[in-house]
Amino acid sequence: MDTFRPRLRRGLTRRDLLKAGLVTGATLSADPLLAPRRGGAQQPKRGGILRVRGYDPPHFDPHLTLNFKMSTTLSFVYSKLVRFKVGSGVPPGVFTVEPDLAERWEQPDDTTYVFYLRKGVRWQNAPPVNGRELTAEDIKFTFERFLAEKANPHRYLLDAVDRVEAMDRYTVRFRLKDPFVWLPHVLASPWASWIVAREAVEKYGDLKRPEAAIGTGPFLLVRYEPNVKTVFRRHPDYFRAGQPWVDGVDWLVMEDDAAALAAYRTGQLDAGPWHFWTVRQADVDSIKKSHPQLVYQDFLSSVTQVIYMRTDKPPFNDLRVRRAISHAVDRQAIIDSVFLKGEPTPAVARGLTEWSLRIDQLGPGAQYYRHDPKEARRLLAEAGFPQGLKTQLTTTSGLGSDLVDAVQLAQRQLK
Numbered sequence: 001m002d003t004f005r006p007r008l009r010r011g012l013t014r015r016d017l018l019k020a021g022l023v024t025g026a027t028l029s030a031d032p033l034l035a036p037r038r039g040g041a042q043q044p045k046r047g048g049i050l051r052v053r054g055y056d057p058p059h060f061d062p063h064l065t066l067n068f069k070m071s072t073t074l075s076f077v078y079s080k081l082v083r084f085k086v087g088s089g090v091p092p093g094v095f096t097v098e099p100d101l102a103e104r105w106e107q108p109d110d111t112t113y114v115f116y117l118r119k120g121v122r123w124q125n126a127p128p129v130n131g132r133e134l135t136a137e138d139i140k141f142t143f144e145r146f147l148a149e150k151a152n153p154h155r156y157l158l159d160a161v162d163r164v165e166a167m168d169r170y171t172v173r174f175r176l177k178d179p180f181v182w183l184p185h186v187l188a189s190p191w192a193s194w195i196v197a198r199e200a201v202e203k204y205g206d207l208k209r210p211e212a213a214i215g216t217g218p219f220l221l222v223r224y225e226p227n228v229k230t231v232f233r234r235h236p237d238y239f240r241a242g243q244p245w246v247d248g249v250d251w252l253v254m255e256d257d258a259a260a261l262a263a264y265r266t267g268q269l270d271a272g273p274w275h276f277w278t279v280r281q282a283d284v285d286s287i288k289k290s291h292p293q294l295v296y297q298d299f300l301s302s303v304t305q306v307i308y309m310r311t312d313k314p315p316f317n318d319l320r321v322r323r324a325i326s327h328a329v330d331r332q333a334i335i336d337s338v339f340l341k342g343e344p345t346p347a348v349a350r351g352l353t354e355w356s357l358r359i360d361q362l363g364p365g366a367q368y369y370r371h372d373p374k375e376a377r378r379l380l381a382e383a384g385f386p387q388g389l390k391t392q393l394t395t396t397s398g399l400g401s402d403l404v405d406a407v408q409l410a411q412r413q414l415k
Helices: 014-019 066-075 137-149 183-188 198-204 256-263 281-290 319-328 329-339 363-369 372-384 401-414
Strands: 033-039 049-054 082-084 097-099 102-109 112-117 161-166 171-176 219-225 229-234 248-253 294-300
Touching: 082 183, 097 102, 097 171, 097 183, 112 137, 137 161, 137 198, 171 363, 256 281, 281 294, 319 372, 319 401, 329 401
Parallel strands: 049 248
Antiparallel strands: 033 294, 082 097, 102 112, 112 171, 161 171, 219 229, 229 248
Protein backbone atom coordinates (compact mmCIF):
# COMPACT_ATOMS: atom_id res chain seq x y z
CA MET A 1 0.00 0.00 0.00
CA ASP A 2 1.42 3.35 -0.96
CA THR A 3 0.77 6.10 1.54
CA PHE A 4 0.60 9.85 1.62
CA ARG A 5 3.68 11.17 3.36
CA PRO A 6 4.99 14.74 3.38
CA ARG A 7 8.46 14.73 1.91
CA LEU A 8 11.33 17.20 1.73
CA ARG A 9 11.96 18.53 -1.79
CA ARG A 10 15.33 18.42 -2.13
CA GLY A 11 10.19 -10.44 -23.99
CA LEU A 12 7.43 -10.07 -21.33
CA THR A 13 7.13 -6.70 -19.75
CA ARG A 14 6.01 -5.78 -16.27
CA ARG A 15 3.01 -4.10 -17.91
CA ASP A 16 2.03 -7.39 -19.57
CA LEU A 17 2.23 -9.16 -16.22
CA LEU A 18 0.05 -6.55 -14.56
CA LYS A 19 -2.57 -6.86 -17.26
CA ALA A 20 -2.64 -10.61 -16.72
CA GLY A 21 -4.25 -9.95 -13.35
CA LEU A 22 -2.96 -13.08 -11.63
CA VAL A 23 -3.17 -11.74 -8.11
CA THR A 24 -0.51 -13.08 -5.73
CA GLY A 25 -0.80 -10.31 -3.17
CA ALA A 26 -3.46 -7.93 -1.93
CA THR A 27 -2.28 -4.34 -2.31
CA LEU A 28 -3.43 -0.92 -1.20
CA SER A 29 -2.40 2.58 -2.11
CA ALA A 30 -2.77 6.07 -0.81
CA ASP A 31 -0.44 7.24 -3.50
CA PRO A 32 0.36 10.93 -3.16
CA LEU A 33 2.83 11.80 -0.44
CA LEU A 34 3.56 15.23 0.89
CA ALA A 35 6.91 16.88 1.43
CA PRO A 36 7.90 20.09 3.21
CA ARG A 37 10.60 22.28 1.73
CA ARG A 38 11.82 25.81 2.30
CA GLY A 39 10.52 28.27 -0.24
CA GLY A 40 12.84 29.72 -2.84
CA ALA A 41 15.85 28.14 -4.54
CA GLN A 42 19.15 29.27 -3.06
CA GLN A 43 22.79 28.48 -3.69
CA PRO A 44 23.79 26.01 -0.97
CA LYS A 45 26.35 27.07 1.61
CA ARG A 46 28.87 24.70 3.08
CA GLY A 47 28.74 23.79 6.72
CA GLY A 48 26.40 22.76 9.48
CA ILE A 49 25.26 19.47 10.95
CA LEU A 50 22.15 17.83 9.49
CA ARG A 51 19.99 16.29 12.22
CA VAL A 52 17.61 13.61 11.03
CA ARG A 53 15.61 10.78 12.51
CA GLY A 54 17.66 7.65 11.97
CA TYR A 55 17.69 4.02 12.97
CA ASP A 56 19.71 1.65 15.10
CA PRO A 57 20.87 -1.13 12.76
CA PRO A 58 21.13 -4.75 13.91
CA HIS A 59 24.77 -4.56 12.81
CA PHE A 60 26.87 -3.03 10.00
CA ASP A 61 27.52 -5.93 7.61
CA PRO A 62 25.49 -5.51 4.38
CA HIS A 63 26.11 -9.13 3.36
CA LEU A 64 24.69 -10.64 6.53
CA THR A 65 21.23 -9.15 6.88
CA LEU A 66 18.31 -7.76 4.91
CA ASN A 67 17.34 -4.74 6.96
CA PHE A 68 16.42 -1.21 5.94
CA LYS A 69 17.81 0.21 9.20
CA MET A 70 21.21 -1.15 8.24
CA SER A 71 20.95 -0.09 4.59
CA THR A 72 19.98 3.51 5.31
CA THR A 73 22.69 3.84 7.95
CA LEU A 74 25.43 2.49 5.68
CA SER A 75 24.36 4.76 2.82
CA PHE A 76 26.35 7.59 4.39
CA VAL A 77 29.60 5.61 4.42
CA TYR A 78 29.80 3.49 1.29
CA SER A 79 29.68 3.94 -2.48
CA LYS A 80 28.63 1.59 -5.27
CA LEU A 81 29.86 0.92 -8.78
CA VAL A 82 26.78 2.70 -10.10
CA ARG A 83 23.88 4.39 -8.37
CA PHE A 84 20.38 5.66 -9.05
CA LYS A 85 20.44 9.27 -10.20
CA VAL A 86 19.69 11.76 -7.44
CA GLY A 87 19.08 15.48 -7.21
CA SER A 88 16.37 18.09 -7.01
CA GLY A 89 15.43 17.53 -10.65
CA VAL A 90 14.79 13.79 -10.22
CA PRO A 91 11.19 13.01 -9.26
CA PRO A 92 10.56 10.18 -6.80
CA GLY A 93 9.99 6.86 -8.52
CA VAL A 94 12.40 7.43 -11.42
CA PHE A 95 15.32 5.02 -11.18
CA THR A 96 17.92 6.01 -13.77
CA VAL A 97 21.30 4.34 -13.34
CA GLU A 98 24.29 6.68 -13.39
CA PRO A 99 28.03 6.28 -12.63
CA ASP A 100 29.30 6.21 -9.06
CA LEU A 101 32.70 4.57 -8.52
CA ALA A 102 32.64 3.52 -12.16
CA GLU A 103 32.92 6.47 -14.49
CA ARG A 104 31.39 4.44 -17.33
CA TRP A 105 30.48 0.91 -18.35
CA GLU A 106 29.74 -1.11 -21.44
CA GLN A 107 28.15 -4.40 -22.43
CA PRO A 108 30.16 -5.95 -25.26
CA ASP A 109 27.86 -8.99 -25.44
CA ASP A 110 24.82 -10.50 -23.70
CA THR A 111 26.82 -12.09 -20.89
CA THR A 112 29.57 -9.53 -20.27
CA TYR A 113 29.63 -6.16 -18.51
CA VAL A 114 32.80 -4.09 -18.21
CA PHE A 115 33.10 -1.24 -15.69
CA TYR A 116 35.83 1.41 -15.89
CA LEU A 117 36.64 2.89 -12.47
CA ARG A 118 37.36 6.49 -11.61
CA LYS A 119 41.04 7.01 -10.89
CA GLY A 120 42.20 8.54 -7.63
CA VAL A 121 39.23 7.47 -5.47
CA ARG A 122 40.44 7.21 -1.86
CA TRP A 123 39.12 5.05 0.93
CA GLN A 124 38.33 6.91 4.13
CA ASN A 125 41.48 7.50 6.15
CA ALA A 126 40.81 5.08 9.01
CA PRO A 127 42.72 1.97 10.01
CA PRO A 128 43.23 -0.62 8.67
CA VAL A 129 42.48 0.82 5.20
CA ASN A 130 44.19 4.17 5.85
CA GLY A 131 43.04 6.15 2.84
CA ARG A 132 44.60 4.05 0.10
CA GLU A 133 43.33 4.21 -3.49
CA LEU A 134 40.36 2.12 -4.57
CA THR A 135 41.20 -0.43 -7.29
CA ALA A 136 39.50 -3.12 -9.34
CA GLU A 137 40.64 -5.71 -6.79
CA ASP A 138 38.30 -4.08 -4.26
CA ILE A 139 35.34 -4.58 -6.58
CA LYS A 140 36.37 -8.18 -7.21
CA PHE A 141 36.76 -8.86 -3.48
CA THR A 142 33.38 -7.29 -2.65
CA PHE A 143 31.35 -9.35 -5.09
CA GLU A 144 33.26 -12.56 -4.51
CA ARG A 145 32.38 -12.18 -0.82
CA PHE A 146 28.80 -11.29 -1.79
CA LEU A 147 28.46 -14.52 -3.79
CA ALA A 148 30.42 -16.78 -1.42
CA GLU A 149 28.71 -15.74 1.82
CA LYS A 150 26.06 -18.42 2.37
CA ALA A 151 24.26 -16.28 4.95
CA ASN A 152 23.84 -13.41 2.47
CA PRO A 153 20.07 -12.93 1.99
CA HIS A 154 20.75 -10.83 -1.12
CA ARG A 155 22.81 -13.51 -2.84
CA TYR A 156 20.05 -14.56 -5.23
CA LEU A 157 20.10 -11.09 -6.82
CA LEU A 158 23.39 -11.95 -8.52
CA ASP A 159 22.71 -15.61 -9.30
CA ALA A 160 23.38 -14.80 -12.94
CA VAL A 161 27.00 -13.81 -12.20
CA ASP A 162 29.56 -16.50 -13.01
CA ARG A 163 32.69 -14.59 -11.98
CA VAL A 164 34.12 -11.11 -11.45
CA GLU A 165 37.53 -10.30 -12.92
CA ALA A 166 39.97 -7.45 -12.35
CA MET A 167 41.26 -6.85 -15.86
CA ASP A 168 43.69 -4.17 -14.73
CA ARG A 169 43.94 -1.67 -11.87
CA TYR A 170 40.85 0.28 -12.97
CA THR A 171 38.80 -2.17 -15.04
CA VAL A 172 36.35 -4.82 -13.78
CA ARG A 173 34.55 -7.43 -15.85
CA PHE A 174 31.41 -9.32 -14.82
CA ARG A 175 30.97 -12.63 -16.63
CA LEU A 176 27.37 -13.91 -16.53
CA LYS A 177 26.02 -17.44 -16.76
CA ASP A 178 23.02 -16.17 -18.70
CA PRO A 179 21.92 -12.80 -20.07
CA PHE A 180 20.78 -10.53 -17.24
CA VAL A 181 19.74 -7.04 -18.31
CA TRP A 182 19.08 -5.95 -14.71
CA LEU A 183 22.71 -6.20 -13.58
CA PRO A 184 23.34 -2.41 -13.50
CA HIS A 185 20.12 -1.93 -11.51
CA VAL A 186 21.12 -4.56 -8.96
CA LEU A 187 24.55 -2.96 -8.65
CA ALA A 188 22.84 0.40 -8.05
CA SER A 189 20.65 -1.08 -5.30
CA PRO A 190 21.12 0.51 -1.87
CA TRP A 191 20.50 -2.82 -0.16
CA ALA A 192 23.76 -4.73 -0.48
CA SER A 193 25.89 -3.51 -3.40
CA TRP A 194 28.17 -1.26 -1.33
CA ILE A 195 31.86 -1.70 -2.08
CA VAL A 196 33.66 -2.92 1.06
CA ALA A 197 37.32 -3.12 2.04
CA ARG A 198 39.22 -6.40 2.28
CA GLU A 199 41.34 -5.09 5.16
CA ALA A 200 38.27 -4.45 7.32
CA VAL A 201 36.95 -7.97 6.74
CA GLU A 202 40.35 -9.51 7.45
CA LYS A 203 40.85 -7.51 10.64
CA TYR A 204 37.41 -7.99 12.18
CA GLY A 205 36.31 -11.28 10.61
CA ASP A 206 33.14 -9.65 9.29
CA LEU A 207 31.73 -6.13 9.01
CA LYS A 208 29.28 -6.20 11.90
CA ARG A 209 31.20 -3.78 14.11
CA PRO A 210 30.78 -0.02 13.48
CA GLU A 211 34.54 0.47 13.23
CA ALA A 212 34.52 -1.90 10.23
CA ALA A 213 32.27 0.51 8.30
CA ILE A 214 35.00 2.13 6.21
CA GLY A 215 34.04 3.12 2.70
CA THR A 216 34.59 5.61 -0.09
CA GLY A 217 31.32 7.46 0.53
CA PRO A 218 30.63 11.07 1.54
CA PHE A 219 30.78 10.59 5.32
CA LEU A 220 32.91 8.83 7.92
CA LEU A 221 31.23 6.98 10.78
CA VAL A 222 32.96 8.58 13.77
CA ARG A 223 30.76 7.49 16.68
CA TYR A 224 28.06 4.93 17.34
CA GLU A 225 25.91 4.98 20.47
CA PRO A 226 23.53 1.98 20.42
CA ASN A 227 19.86 2.99 20.49
CA VAL A 228 20.87 6.66 20.69
CA LYS A 229 22.59 7.88 17.53
CA THR A 230 25.23 7.37 14.88
CA VAL A 231 27.47 10.34 14.15
CA PHE A 232 28.83 10.94 10.66
CA ARG A 233 31.32 13.59 9.58
CA ARG A 234 32.34 14.81 6.16
CA HIS A 235 34.85 12.70 4.21
CA PRO A 236 37.43 15.31 3.16
CA ASP A 237 38.72 13.17 0.29
CA TYR A 238 35.34 12.23 -1.17
CA PHE A 239 35.70 11.81 -4.92
CA ARG A 240 32.75 14.05 -5.86
CA ALA A 241 34.32 17.50 -5.77
CA GLY A 242 32.71 19.89 -3.31
CA GLN A 243 30.40 17.29 -1.79
CA PRO A 244 28.90 16.78 0.68
CA TRP A 245 27.75 20.31 1.50
CA VAL A 246 27.13 19.67 5.19
CA ASP A 247 29.92 18.98 7.65
CA GLY A 248 28.14 16.05 9.19
CA VAL A 249 24.97 14.14 9.97
CA ASP A 250 23.59 13.22 13.37
CA TRP A 251 21.51 10.07 12.81
CA LEU A 252 19.19 10.16 15.82
CA VAL A 253 17.32 7.06 16.95
CA MET A 254 13.71 7.93 17.80
CA GLU A 255 11.47 4.92 18.07
CA ASP A 256 8.53 6.92 19.44
CA ASP A 257 6.65 8.70 16.66
CA ALA A 258 5.20 11.35 18.98
CA ALA A 259 8.66 12.20 20.30
CA ALA A 260 9.99 12.50 16.76
CA LEU A 261 7.15 14.84 15.77
CA ALA A 262 7.80 16.97 18.86
CA ALA A 263 11.50 17.13 17.97
CA TYR A 264 10.63 18.30 14.45
CA ARG A 265 8.27 20.96 15.77
CA THR A 266 10.91 22.35 18.13
CA GLY A 267 13.71 22.43 15.54
CA GLN A 268 15.68 19.46 16.87
CA LEU A 269 15.23 17.67 13.52
CA ASP A 270 15.96 19.20 10.13
CA ALA A 271 13.91 16.75 8.05
CA GLY A 272 10.44 15.28 8.38
CA PRO A 273 10.07 13.04 11.45
CA TRP A 274 8.14 10.22 9.80
CA HIS A 275 9.65 7.34 7.87
CA PHE A 276 11.29 8.40 4.59
CA TRP A 277 11.87 11.79 6.32
CA THR A 278 8.34 12.92 5.62
CA VAL A 279 5.38 14.09 7.67
CA ARG A 280 2.39 11.83 8.24
CA GLN A 281 -0.65 12.96 6.31
CA ALA A 282 -2.57 13.08 9.60
CA ASP A 283 -0.07 15.64 10.96
CA VAL A 284 0.15 17.88 7.90
CA ASP A 285 -2.48 20.48 8.80
CA SER A 286 -1.06 21.10 12.26
CA ILE A 287 2.51 21.24 10.96
CA LYS A 288 1.50 23.76 8.31
CA LYS A 289 0.14 25.99 11.06
CA SER A 290 3.24 25.68 13.23
CA HIS A 291 5.71 25.85 10.30
CA PRO A 292 4.15 28.25 7.75
CA GLN A 293 7.60 29.00 6.32
CA LEU A 294 7.70 25.55 4.70
CA VAL A 295 6.12 24.71 1.35
CA TYR A 296 4.52 21.27 1.10
CA GLN A 297 4.27 19.12 -1.96
CA ASP A 298 2.40 15.89 -2.65
CA PHE A 299 4.17 13.16 -4.53
CA LEU A 300 3.40 9.58 -5.45
CA SER A 301 4.93 6.94 -3.25
CA SER A 302 7.39 4.49 -4.78
CA VAL A 303 6.56 1.93 -2.07
CA THR A 304 3.71 -0.57 -2.09
CA GLN A 305 2.70 -2.52 0.99
CA VAL A 306 1.28 -5.92 0.20
CA ILE A 307 0.16 -9.15 1.82
CA TYR A 308 2.91 -11.62 0.97
CA MET A 309 2.01 -15.31 0.74
CA ARG A 310 3.90 -18.56 0.26
CA THR A 311 2.41 -19.25 -3.14
CA ASP A 312 4.42 -22.46 -3.45
CA LYS A 313 2.53 -24.11 -0.58
CA PRO A 314 -1.12 -24.77 0.33
CA PRO A 315 -3.46 -23.01 0.70
CA PHE A 316 -1.90 -20.06 -1.10
CA ASN A 317 -0.77 -22.04 -4.12
CA ASP A 318 -4.45 -22.08 -5.10
CA LEU A 319 -5.22 -19.05 -7.24
CA ARG A 320 -8.80 -19.01 -5.97
CA VAL A 321 -7.61 -18.49 -2.40
CA ARG A 322 -5.41 -15.58 -3.42
CA ARG A 323 -8.21 -13.99 -5.40
CA ALA A 324 -10.56 -14.47 -2.45
CA ILE A 325 -8.12 -12.60 -0.20
CA SER A 326 -7.90 -9.80 -2.74
CA HIS A 327 -11.71 -9.51 -2.90
CA ALA A 328 -11.98 -9.54 0.90
CA VAL A 329 -9.70 -6.54 1.45
CA ASP A 330 -11.42 -3.16 1.20
CA ARG A 331 -8.47 -1.07 0.11
CA GLN A 332 -10.31 2.22 -0.13
CA ALA A 333 -11.72 1.85 3.39
CA ILE A 334 -8.21 1.34 4.79
CA ILE A 335 -6.87 4.33 2.88
CA ASP A 336 -9.72 6.56 4.04
CA SER A 337 -9.38 5.43 7.67
CA VAL A 338 -5.60 5.41 8.06
CA PHE A 339 -3.95 7.45 5.32
CA LEU A 340 -6.65 10.05 4.68
CA LYS A 341 -5.87 10.53 0.99
CA GLY A 342 -5.33 8.36 -2.06
CA GLU A 343 -6.82 5.56 -4.05
CA PRO A 344 -6.09 1.85 -4.50
CA THR A 345 -3.31 0.83 -6.82
CA PRO A 346 -2.13 -2.54 -8.16
CA ALA A 347 0.99 -4.33 -7.00
CA VAL A 348 3.39 -1.81 -8.54
CA ALA A 349 3.32 1.56 -6.74
CA ARG A 350 1.97 4.46 -8.75
CA GLY A 351 5.08 6.41 -7.87
CA LEU A 352 6.98 4.07 -10.22
CA THR A 353 5.60 5.96 -13.17
CA GLU A 354 7.40 3.93 -15.83
CA TRP A 355 5.92 0.68 -14.54
CA SER A 356 2.62 1.21 -12.79
CA LEU A 357 -0.87 1.09 -14.23
CA ARG A 358 -4.11 2.28 -12.71
CA ILE A 359 -6.51 -0.48 -11.74
CA ASP A 360 -8.93 0.53 -14.47
CA GLN A 361 -6.15 -0.07 -17.00
CA LEU A 362 -5.56 -3.69 -15.98
CA GLY A 363 -8.18 -5.15 -18.32
CA PRO A 364 -9.65 -8.44 -17.02
CA GLY A 365 -7.33 -8.34 -14.02
CA ALA A 366 -9.07 -5.24 -12.64
CA GLN A 367 -11.97 -7.35 -11.31
CA TYR A 368 -9.80 -8.92 -8.61
CA TYR A 369 -9.22 -5.55 -6.93
CA ARG A 370 -12.98 -5.08 -6.37
CA HIS A 371 -14.10 -5.37 -2.74
CA ASP A 372 -16.57 -8.24 -2.91
CA PRO A 373 -16.91 -10.38 0.25
CA LYS A 374 -19.61 -12.54 -1.34
CA GLU A 375 -17.32 -13.47 -4.23
CA ALA A 376 -14.47 -14.03 -1.76
CA ARG A 377 -16.58 -16.58 0.16
CA ARG A 378 -17.64 -18.29 -3.07
CA LEU A 379 -14.03 -18.64 -4.22
CA LEU A 380 -12.95 -20.04 -0.85
CA ALA A 381 -15.76 -22.61 -0.92
CA GLU A 382 -14.80 -23.58 -4.47
CA ALA A 383 -11.22 -24.04 -3.28
CA GLY A 384 -12.40 -26.42 -0.53
CA PHE A 385 -12.76 -23.99 2.37
CA PRO A 386 -16.52 -23.41 2.79
CA GLN A 387 -15.98 -22.47 6.45
CA GLY A 388 -12.93 -20.32 5.70
CA LEU A 389 -9.35 -21.03 6.76
CA LYS A 390 -7.03 -19.97 9.53
CA THR A 391 -3.56 -18.58 8.98
CA GLN A 392 -1.12 -16.16 10.59
CA LEU A 393 -0.69 -12.57 9.43
CA THR A 394 2.63 -11.12 10.54
CA THR A 395 3.62 -7.46 10.42
CA THR A 396 6.05 -5.08 12.12
CA SER A 397 5.75 -1.95 14.20
CA GLY A 398 9.13 -0.86 12.86
CA LEU A 399 7.55 1.10 10.02
CA GLY A 400 5.22 3.11 12.21
CA SER A 401 1.73 3.01 13.66
CA ASP A 402 -0.03 3.63 10.34
CA LEU A 403 1.10 0.27 9.01
CA VAL A 404 -0.06 -1.48 12.18
CA ASP A 405 -3.46 0.22 11.95
CA ALA A 406 -3.78 -0.73 8.28
CA VAL A 407 -2.88 -4.36 8.95
CA GLN A 408 -5.37 -4.59 11.79
CA LEU A 409 -8.13 -3.27 9.52
CA ALA A 410 -7.16 -5.76 6.82
CA GLN A 411 -7.17 -8.53 9.42
CA ARG A 412 -10.74 -7.69 10.43
CA GLN A 413 -11.84 -7.56 6.80
CA LEU A 414 -10.30 -10.95 6.10
CA LYS A 415 -11.89 -12.41 9.22
